[in-house]
Amino acid sequence: MPTRAAVSRRRLPSRARVVGELREFLGERVSTAPAILDQHGRDESYHAGHSPDVVVFCETTEEVARTVALCARDRIPVIPFGTGTSLEGHVAALEGGVCIDLGRMDRVVSVNPEDLDCTVEAGVTRRRLNEHLRDTGLFFPVDPGADASLGGMTATRASGTNAVRYGTMRELVLDLKVVLADGRVIQTGTRSRKSAAGYDLTRLFVGSEGTLGIATEVTLRLFGLPESIAAAVCSFPSVDAAVQTVIATAHAGVPVARVELVDALSMECVNRWAKTDYAETPALFLEFHGTPASTAEQAKTVSELAREFGGRDFAWSANQEERNRLWRARHDLLYALMARWPGRKSLTTDVCVPISRLAECVAETNADIAASTSIPAPIAGHVGDGNFHVAFMVDPDSSEEIVEASALHDRLIRRALVMGGTCTGEHGIGYGKMEYLEIERGDGVRVMQALKQALDPENILNPGKIVPFPDQRTILSHVA
C-alpha cells in the first residue's frame, strides 16, 4: 500500500533546547507553529503527511551547514523542503526532526551567457529563473507541472515535456554545492561542460531526494531561445499509430522539442473544458524549435510520417497565439479532468518503458482498467521518452477507491518492469515507491544502501526515503 510507512519518531534531546540553539544563529527564522509544521510535512500527493518538530528558514549555505551539524551531533533527522510539490511523500518527516525550508535561498548567483550556464540557490523556482533570464535570450527547459524549486527538481531528478530534446535534471545539472551529513560543504563538480575527474558526484546527488546531502546551490545548463517555435496537433486512430509515428520521427532524426500523447478520454475532457471540437481520439501534441525554415521542415516531415500511420487533421502553426491555443489543451489537462469529475483528485502514475513497448503497455493498462474498475483513468504522456501518466481520478475520501487504484497501479508497475521499464520516470521514490524500487533493482538496492550508509552513517538525512537504512550486518554480508 503506497501510503504505508514505517514511522517511529526519534526522541529529540529536548525540543526546547534544540529550538534555543537554532535561534542562536537563525533568530526568529525558527518555527514550531502547528500550521507551519503541518504545511511542511506534506506534499501534493495522496500520501499521508508527517509533521517535523521544527521548521527553520535558512538563507545561506552556512546556515544550512550549521543546522545540519547541530542535528548530526544529536542524531536528529533533517528534511530539506523546497516548494512541497513532490508526489511521493518526499518531505514527510517520518521520524520527526528539523525541516529546513530553502525557499528563502532564492538568489540567482550568476548567469554566464557565453558558457550557457547559471548558478542559482536551491530555492529559486523554475519560472523565476526563466523570468530572470528573459532579457538574455536564454532559457532553462526542464518543466515539471508545478513551479518547483530547482533544489527540489535536482533532488527528484525532475523532467517534463521538454526532456525528449533537452534532457532531464540528470543531463542539465553541471555542478552542485552540497551540505553533507556532518555539515561539511563540497562542490560536486566544476562549471566545465565535460569531466572525467573521478566518481560522478553530481549525478550521485541528483535524484538522491535529500538522503545523501542537501544541495544549496545548483549550476545548470541553459539554452538559447529558439528563433522560431512551431506547434502541431494531430489525431490518430489508435495509441499504437501515434507511438509508431513518434518512433519514425526519432529515426528520421527530427529533433522534436516536445511530443505529448493525450488519449481519447482526455481529449473528450479537453473539448468539454475548452469548448473545442478536437476529434475524440488519441492525439499527439508537438513542438518544434529551430529556425523558421527548419521548424517548417520538421513539421512537414512529421505530418508526412503521421499520415503514413493514419494520422489526420495535422494542424501546425508558428504563430504564437495559435501555438498557445493548441498547447493550452495539453497544459490545462489536469484542470479539464478535475472539471469533468468534480470533487475527485488524481492519483498519478509515472512508469517509463522502452518506446517499442509503450503502445502495448498503454493497451494492456487500458484493458486492465476497463475490466476491473469504474474509476475514470485518462492517460497522457511524454511519449518521446516512453514515459506516461495514468490519472486515476479517485474520490479522496474513499479508501476503497484508493486501494482499488493502488492495485491497478501495482499491476501497471509490474507490467512496466517486465517490459524493461522503471517504476518512476520522473516523480521519484520518496516513501511511496520503496517496495517497487526493491522489485525493480534487486541487489542494486543493496548497493544503494551501502552508499547511504557511507555518506550518512547516522541516518539523519531525510530518513525512511528511497531505501531502508541498513543494519550493519546486512551491509557486511551483502556488499563487503
Next chain:
Amino acid sequence: MPTRAAVSRRRLPSRARVVGELREFLGERVSTAPAILDQHGRDESYHAGHSPDVVVFCETTEEVARTVALCARDRIPVIPFGTGTSLEGHVAALEGGVCIDLGRMDRVVSVNPEDLDCTVEAGVTRRRLNEHLRDTGLFFPVDPGADASLGGMTATRASGTNAVRYGTMRELVLDLKVVLADGRVIQTGTRSRKSAAGYDLTRLFVGSEGTLGIATEVTLRLFGLPESIAAAVCSFPSVDAAVQTVIATAHAGVPVARVELVDALSMECVNRWAKTDYAETPALFLEFHGTPASTAEQAKTVSELAREFGGRDFAWSANQEERNRLWRARHDLLYALMARWPGRKSLTTDVCVPISRLAECVAETNADIAASTSIPAPIAGHVGDGNFHVAFMVDPDSSEEIVEASALHDRLIRRALVMGGTCTGEHGIGYGKMEYLEIERGDGVRVMQALKQALDPENILNPGKIVPFPDQRTILSHVA
C-alpha cells in the same frame, strides 16, 4: 610527477595455487607468459607499466564474477583490461594481481532499432559496433581517438569530437551489467530512457575506472544516421576569434555535430604532412548533421558568424569525398605531428574549461610554453566543450624533457582549475592525475573515498587508481 605511484605488490597466497584454481573453470585461458603480463600492464601513455601476476581471458559475465569472487576471498587485486588504449596508467597492476582481459567478450547482445539502443559485451570496440550497425541506419557517436572497447570507454567516461552534439559516455550509457567486489552481479538501471528510481548507479559506475566494479555488458543509446552530413573548415586571425565564433554559434542554437580547433602550429604540420596549402593560422573544422536543407542552413549561419569575427576561406561541402578530404587534416593530426618531429612522442594534456575562458587559457598556455621551453607543443581541441589538448612532443628517452613538459602540464592544470575547469575532460585520472583530483575536488575526494570503501571494502578493484584507499580512521573522522 605524473609517473610516480605508490607501488607495493601484495603477496599472492601462491601464484601456482591461484593459477590452478583459475584453470579449473577457465582452462587454457589463464596466462603467466612474461610477454602477455607485460602487454597487459601498460597502456598507450608515457606512464610506467606494472605487470599483473596472471592474465585471464574471460568469455562470460559468470567467468568474470567467479574470478572476482576467488580474488575477493584472498584479497588479490583485480584489474579489468579492454584494449589497453587508456592514457593515465589505468591498467597498470600497481600491486600485482589478476588482470581480466575482456577482449573476448565481443558479442553484440541485442540491437533495438525502435528504441534507438543496443546492448554489447564490454569487449566490443566502437568501430566494430558501428560496423555491426551499418545496415540498421543507426550509429553510436562517441569517438575517442583509439578504437577502444565500450567497456573501457565506459570506465573512463570517454568522449571525443561528437560530444558537443551527442554527449559523452556519461549521457549515452543507459544501463550496465556490473560485477561487484564480492562477485555478485547487478544491473545498474533499465532500458527506459528516463528514470527517477533511486540513486543513479549507472552514472556512478561510468567513469569509475574499474575501481568500484567491472562492467561486463553496456547498454547504449544510438542515433539515426543523418540524411545529410556537411563539413567545413575556416581560418581565423586568432584563437580568440575562433572561440568567439563557436560561442556565437551555440547561442544561435546551431546544432553543430563537431567543432574542432586546430592551432597555427598544427596547421603547419598538416600542410607538410598532407601537402595541403591551408592558411597556417588557427582554424575550425566543423561538421553539420541533418537534412540537406538544414545542414546548408547551418553552414550558412556559421559562415556568416565566422566572417563577423574575421574568419576567412570558409569552405564547406556535403559531398562525401570533399568532406573526407577536409576532415583528414584533423583526423591525421597526430601522424602529422609525429612526422614533423620524428622520434618524439606526444605527452597529451586534456583540461576542460568553461568556454568563456578557453581563449584566455590557450593564450596563457602558449605564452608559458614560449617563455619556458623549446619542446614543440601544438594545440587542438574539442572547442565546443571547452576541452583542448596540448601535445607536448617530447623525446621519450629524455627524462629532462618529460620533467619539463610535466611542469608545464602542472601549470596548465592549475590555470584551468582557477578558471572553473577540470584537470581532465576525457582521459580520466588513472594513477597519473590523482594529485590533481585532490586539488580540484578537495573534500569531494573524501566523499569519493567513502564510496570506494563502501563498494570495495577490501580494496581489490584496480587499487591505486582515482583515489587513495582510505584507512578506517580517515573515513570516520572525515565523513561519519
